[in-house]
Each structure stands twice: as C-alpha cells, then as structure tokens.
Amino acid sequence: MNLKKRIYEDYFKPSRLSEYKAVLQAFRDAGYKMVGIPDLYNLITLGGGGKVFINRHDIDTSPIVAREMFEIEKDVYGHEGSVTYYFRDSTIDKKLIKDIDDYGYETGYHYEELATYEKEHKLKNIEKMREALPECREMFLKDVAQFRRETGSPCLTVASHGDFINTMYKIQNKEILRDRRTREQAGIIVEAYDEAVTRCIQARYADQVLLGHFPNEVKQGITTGYDIIMTLTHPRNWKVDFFSNTQDNIMRFWQGLKYK
Ligand SMILES: [Zn+2]
Secondary structure: OOHHHHHHHHHHOOOOHHHHHHHHHHHHHOOOEEEOHHHHHHHHHHOOOOOEEEEEEEEOOOHHHHHHHHHHHHHHOOOOEOOEEEEOHHHOOHHHHHHHHHHOOEEEEEEOHHHHHHHHHOOOOHHHHHHOHHHHHHHHHHHHHHHHHHHOOOOOEEEEOOOHHHHHHOOOHHHHHHOHHHHHHHOOOEEOOOHHHHOOOOEEEEHHHHHHHHHHHHHHHHHHOOOEEEEEEOHHHOOOOHHHHHHHHHHHHHHHHHHO
C-alpha cells in the first residue's frame, strides 16, 4: 500500500462499520450460519449441512474497534452463531476477551514468535531461522500459557500473524505449529491456516486486500451461493483509531530501524 493510501486508511477514512453490519445482515438473510474456527473444525470432522460463513478477526491493532464489531455481531446474529477473535500480545484487552468468551464466541492467540525471535537475534538467514524453530516452539509454549493465564481465554485455536520479517524471508510463524508435539503440549486443536480448515473453504475474503471493496465482493459471493465462505477482518480496516494506528506505525518503523 502506498504512503498516501496508508495515511488515508489510518487517519481519514470514514467509518465502514455500517457496511460491516450490512455484510452480516446479508449473510443472515441468505441463511448462512455464522461460525468461528473451532465450529468449522467440528463441522468438518463431524459433518453438517447448510451454508456456513466463518467469521475470523485478527486483532492486530485496536481492541476498541474490535469491541464495536463484537456489538454489531451480537446485534445481527446474537447467540445464533459464533466468531473467532485472535489477539496479539500487544492487543490483549482482558475485559473484551472475557466478554467475548462469556457471550459464547471464541478468543485465541495471534502468535508471532518466529518473527519476534528473529527481531531479537537477527540471524538474517533462512536456514538459521529454521534451525532456531525448537527455540521458537519453546517460546510459543510459554506465551500460550501466559496468554491463557492473563486473559482466562481457553484458547483452543491459534492463528499465525504476518510480520515484515515473515514477508522478508518468506517464512511464516505457522512453521512453529508444524510440530505435533508442540500442538499437543499447547493444547491447540487447530491452527486457523491448517489445511483441514482451508481446503473446505470455497471463497475467502480478506479485508487487508480488499479494503473498501470488501463489502461488495462479499455480497457478490453470497449471491453466487458458495456453501462455505470465510471472511478475515482486522479492526484497522473498518474505523480509524488514531492512537492505536499511530502507536503501531511508530512501533513498526522503530522495529524496522532496529532490525537493520
Ligand atoms: Zn495479524
């Protein structure tokens, strides 16, 4: 995204939350069941019919806007469904996580230990990064346990976050969970990018790619009548949170500078 567009998106765009609500209403009116990642996993393993819309949020920034999205979901689908919210260490909001879990939706950990490890150790070599995977796995185990302790979230599923380090070396944080023992030790039933999850999805819409085009694209998918649709959304793309965006932009700039 070029700088001009980034500035518009981060600081000047009008709220798109009413469009988010309209997307949910379109799903509901077309008879889609709204589910989170664990429900989908159960549907795949146990079987189930009907149209399904998997609603996943990665809370990379702004738990404040995430709460507004949660309120919209409660309003449109209420207890008739679920949503999965993945929080990073930097976006943990204990009250919001508790409210989401208490309501019956799902929260999980948005992990990035491989990127964090590389920022600390500056191996700057893909092979060495692979060799460091056992250490990243140990970090992950500690961090998941800490996430559960701190938030009270059951955290049965997790999703890999994408950082500039992952883009730079073309290696994803999910490499950490390629190890079965790590999954078992962490008590993780499924990773959001597992093939078991992704292979059954007929259409996938991500807001960081579609931005303002997201609502219309998704509505077209609904009209097409796909049986299983996934949406991946981030609060940042729906409403300006001046403080959170500025904090994240400074952090990214600083980390980039330090890494060099
Ligand atoms: Zn993320």
